[in-house]
Each structure stands twice: as C-alpha cells, then as structure tokens.
Amino acid sequence: MINEYRHEPVLLEETVDLLVTDPGGLYIDATIGMGGHSRKILSKLDRHGKILGFDWDPEMVNISKNNLTEFGEKVKVIGSNFSNMDEVFKREGIINISGIIFDLGVSSLHFDKPQRGFSFKHEGPLDMRINPANPITAHTIINKWPYEQIEHLIRICGEKYSHKIAKAIVERREKKEFETTTELRNLVEEILPKTMRKSNPATKTFLALRVAVNYEFDNLTKGIQKACQFLIPGGRIAIITFHSLEDRIVKETFAFMVRMGGWKNVTKKPVIPAQEEIERNNRARSAKLRVVERTK
Numbered sequence: 702m703i704n705e706y707r708h709e710p711v712l713l714e715e716t717v718d719l720l721v722t723d724p725g726g727l728y729i730d731a732t733i734g735m736g737g738h739s740r741k742i743l744s745k746l747d748r749h750g751k752i753l754g755f756d757w758d759p760e761m762v763n764i765s766k767n768n769l770t771e772f773g774e775k776v777k778v779i780g781s782n783f784s785n786m787d788e789v790f791k792r793e794g795i796i797n798i799s800g801i802i803f804d805l806g807v808s809s810l811h812f813d814k815p816q817r818g819f820s821f822k823h824e825g826p827l828d829m830r831i832n833p834a835n836p837i838t839a840h841t842i843i844n845k846w847p848y849e850q851i852e853h854l855i856r857i858c859g860e861k862y863s864h865k866i867a868k869a870i871v872e873r874r875e876k877k878e879f880e881t882t883t884e885l886r887n888l889v890e891e892i893l894p895k896t897m898r899k900s901n902p903a904t905k906t907f908l909a910l911r912v913a914v915n916y917e918f919d920n921l922t923k924g925i926q927k928a929c930q931f932l933i934p935g936g937r938i939a940i941i942t943f944h945s946l947e948d949r950i951v952k953e954t955f956a957f958m959v960r961m962g963g964w965k966n967v968t969k970k971p972v973i974p975a976q977e978e979i980e981r982n983n984r985a986r987s988a989k990l991r992v993v994e995r996t997k
C-alpha cells in the first residue's frame with residue numbers, strides 16, 4: 702500500500718508561482734517527498750521543461766516515483782541527501798538549473814507512521830532517521846550523549862527548560878534506558894506540566910532530536926551553497942521552513958548573498974500561508990517561504 706499516507710503540500714501555489722520563471726527549464730525539487738510541489742511545477746512546464754527530484758528517504762523515493770509516473774521522462778527521482786547535489790549533478794551531466802525548491806523537514810508520513818519514531822503522538826522506537834542507513838538515532842542521543850550535549854541541543858532549539866529536561870533524562874536513563882517515544886514524552890510531561898504551554902511540552906525536545914539525528918542545519922547550509930553554483934541568471938531558490946531556527950539560517954544566508962552581489966530578494970518579507978490554508982492544514986501554521994533570484 703504505497704499511497705496509504707497523505708501529505709498536503711504547503712504554500713503550493715505561492716511557491717510554484719514564484720519559482721517557475723522559464724517553462725522550458727530544468728527544476729530541482731530538493732525534497733520531493735510525495736511529489737506535491739513537483740506535480741504543480743510540472744503543470745507549468747512546456748515540453749522541454751524537466752524536474753530532477755531528491756529525497757534522502759528511500760521510502761519517499763518510491764512513493765514520489767509512483768505518484769509521478771504519468772509524467773514519464775519529465776521527472777527523475779534520485780535517492781540522495783540534497784547536501785550531495787553537486788555529485789549527483791556531475792553524474793547526471795547537469796551544469797545549469799533554472800530553479801530549486803527546498804520544502805524542509807519531514808513529510809506527514811514520517812509523523813504518522815509510528816515505527817519511524819518522529820512523533821510524540823504515537824508510541825514508537827526512538828528512531829527519527831530520515832534515512833534508515835544513518836548511523837545515529839534518537840535512541841543514541843537520549844541514552845548515550847552526555848548531559849552537556851543534550852542540554853545544549855535542546856536549548857539551541859528553543860527549549861527554555863533545557864537544564865531540567867536534560868537532567869531528568871540523564872537521571873532516568875541510569876535506571877533504565879529509554880526505548881520509546883512515549884517514555885520520553887511522559888518524562889517531559891512529568892517535568893513540564895501541560896498547563897505551562899499551548900503546544901505539547903515535548904514539542905521542542907522532539908524537534909531538537911530530529912534536527913540532530915538528521916544533521917538538518919548542516920544539510921541546509923550545504924544545500925544552499927551547492928545550489929548557488931548551478932543556478933543560471935534569472936534562476937531562483939525557494940525555501941519553505943517550519944521553525945524559527947531554520948528560517949534564521951535561510952534569512953541570514955539570503956541576506957549575505959544579496960550583500961555580496963549577484964542575487965536579489967524576490968520576497969522582501971517571508972510569504973506565510975493564508976488563514977484558510979492553516980485551517981485546512983494545521984501543519985502549515987508555522988511555514989515561511991523565502992525566495993532569491995540570481996541576477997548575474
């Protein structure tokens with residue numbers, strides 16, 4: 702059952718309208734997922750236009766290939782981390798691209814499938830790997846990392862009570878290792894009563910683990926740097942982020958590129974979803990889209 706899970710693409714019209722400037726160009730979907738953004742991009746391309754998609758998760762590679770079969774040779778999906786896009790481009794003989802989209806983070810499938818261990822809403826193993834070949838899991842971090850590293854990780858991901866949480870994790874694991882998402886969630890809920898927060902008290906701890914397990918900030922920085930080298934003048938980079946740390950990296954990197962010259966901002970301020978989209982798809986509530994264009 703390959704299509705048992707659904708993922709509603711976020712800021713779909715807005716992103717694709719701002720991304721596609723040449724209907725005959727080659728576009729890169731750095732995070733193809735279930736192919737929602739790619740399908741929309743393809744609807745804007747002429748007979749010459751093509752998409753090369755990346756996903757680090759082999760399961761998503763199969764799903765997107767399956768979802769986009771009707772487009773035949775107009776789409777190719779590669780199982781790779783987008784931070785290695787230069788190697789893939791070399792192999793594929795690609796030197797120029799007209800646009801690239803990064804729709805960051807994970808797909809609804811990742812959150813909805815308990816065995817992937819991404820969500821505190823389902824009982825599952827402490828895994829959180831986008832690519833199952835990745836050597837590090839959330840289990841490793843929670844059970845093996847020293848207190849200082851856990852505290853720092855959770856703190857930089859915005860958790861005010863990082864000391865309390867890290868201390869409780871380290872004390873608890875001395876008695877028994879953590880195995881499941883529920884065990885971790887229960888511990889955080891014991892220390893931070895639900896009434897203290899609008900969202901679940903474990904939200905930031907889970908986000909921090911996912912970011913670290915998948916080297917998300919490092920991938921993002923490398924992904925932007927590498928994409929820049931292949932964009933033609935007039936080509937654009939569109940990035941959708943879902944939390945403030947990610948957005949800060951994109952904002953500061955784009956600002957630096959514009960200051961250095963050869964790039965201009967297409968979005969002066971980030972584009973955010975309309976209320977109607979947020980009501981339809983709660984996952985869109987924290988999304989921000991930023992776009993830059995190569996000028997020379």
Ligand SMILES: C[S@@+](CC[C@H](N)C(=O)[O-])C[C@H]1O[C@@H](n2cnc3c(N)ncnc32)[C@H](O)[C@@H]1O
Nearest residue numbers: 710732734735736737738756757758782783804
């Ligand atoms: C938010 S989803 C993209 C959804 C997609 N735009 C759609 O419409 O279905 C993000 C996807 O990026 C993939 N991903 C995350 N980090 C990646 C990386 N560093 N390289 C390649 N793919 C990555 C995830 O596996 C996930 O499928």
